[in-house]
Amino acid sequence: MLPLVYHPIYSDLELPPEHRYPITKYRRLYQFLCEQLQIAQRQDIRLYEPEPITVAEIKQLHCPDYIDALFGNQLPAAKMRRIGFPWSQQLITRTQLSSGGTRLAIEKAMQHGLCIHLSGGYHHAHRDFGSGFCLINDLALAARHALTLEGIDRVMIVDCDVHHGDGTATLLADDPQIITFSVHGEKNFPARKPSSTLDLALPSHTNSDDYLTAFGSLLKLAxxxxxxxxxxxxxxxxxxxxxxxxxLDVCQAGIYQRDLLVLGQCFDESIPVAAVIGGGYRHDHQQLVSLHAQLVYAAMNVLGIPVTPTL
Known part of the structure; x- marks a missing residue:
């Protein structure tokens, strides 16, 4: 059975016209999966709705003064501009629920071997500031939470977003139980890239074959x-x-093969996987849906659930 984590609030955020962030993609992806896979009628796919992560838990990772200022709408305008969103209570609620979704995905992955969160991946949030559309770091929070669960002594974050996971790297730099592995474009955001445990920086215009070859060999070793x-x-x-x-120059089939590579290798090694959909940027948000759906198709393939990916 494949658990999926989703909440309707993920796309319920009012943003200025022409804002860069593709806020509607979460609802569009959910609707696509409901229509294409008939989720409501299936026994082999199940939807779960998260609870918000608590402020107390957030403050165990992030600077309490930063969180108090952020949640109380007291951050200086320059720091909100660095995050990239206008402040609203809706933004804060959405942030807590999305982080709660990644945490829930870990718990469901431990129960079922694999879980997909239809949001998440806010890896540019640092201890005392947010950046790049990321207010708090759901990946780091979830990894720390995972270490409190029975049977988990070491967690690996495999971050294949094209942008370096700088916040995750700095937040977890001194935690030997969490391995950070970032695969990213070497000439992309952020300009300053702190060291992860493992970094694979790929040149601009890397194609699907070169991406999969470089990443596949390092993933196996890691x-x-x-x-x-x-x-x-x-x-x-x-x-x-x-x-x-x-x-980069990776095609849609290459994205499917990358997702299949990660999920398949972990499945073969009996390692539970909690996956988040991460980034993707188009003015036409609908164009992102089939790309993000490849993760679900790959998971179904790994679990032996019949599906024909749209490549």
Missing amino acids: IAQYQPDLVIYDAGVDIHRDDELGY
Whole structure:
């Protein structure tokens, strides 16, 4: 059975016209999966709705002063501009629920071996500031939560968003139980890229074959070396050749093969995987839907659930 985590609030955020962030993609992806896979009528796919992560838990990772200022609408305007969203209570509620969704995905992955969160991947949030549409770091929060669960002594975050997971790297730099592995464009955001445990920086215009060859060999070595008890997988689709902020040349079939590579290798090693959909940027939000759907298709393939991916 494949658990999916989703909440309607993910796309319920009012943003200025022409804002860069594709806020409607979460609802569009959910609707697409409901229509194409008939989720409501299936026994082999199940939807779960998260609870918001608590402020107290957030403050265990992030600076309490930053969280108080952020949640109380007291951050200076320059710091909100760095985040990239106008402040609203809706934004705060959405942020807590999305982080709660990644946490829930970990718990369901431990029960079922695999779970997909239809949001998540806010890896640019640092301890005392947000950046790049990221207010709090759901990946780091979820990884820390995972270490409190029975049977988990080491977590690996495999971050395949095209942008470097800088916030995750800095937040978890001193935690030997969490391995951070970032696969990203070397000439992309952010300009300053702190060291993850493992970094694979790919040149602009890297194509599907070169991406899969470089990533596949390093992933195999990383899993063999660190032997994680859980993998958190950020399956960003901004590596696609038509992404407006990506600068790589990976095709849709290449995204499916990447997702299949990660999920399949973990499945073969009996390592639970909690996956988030990560980034992807188009003015036409609907164009992102089929790309993000590849993660679900790959998961179904790994679990032996019949599906024909649209490549």
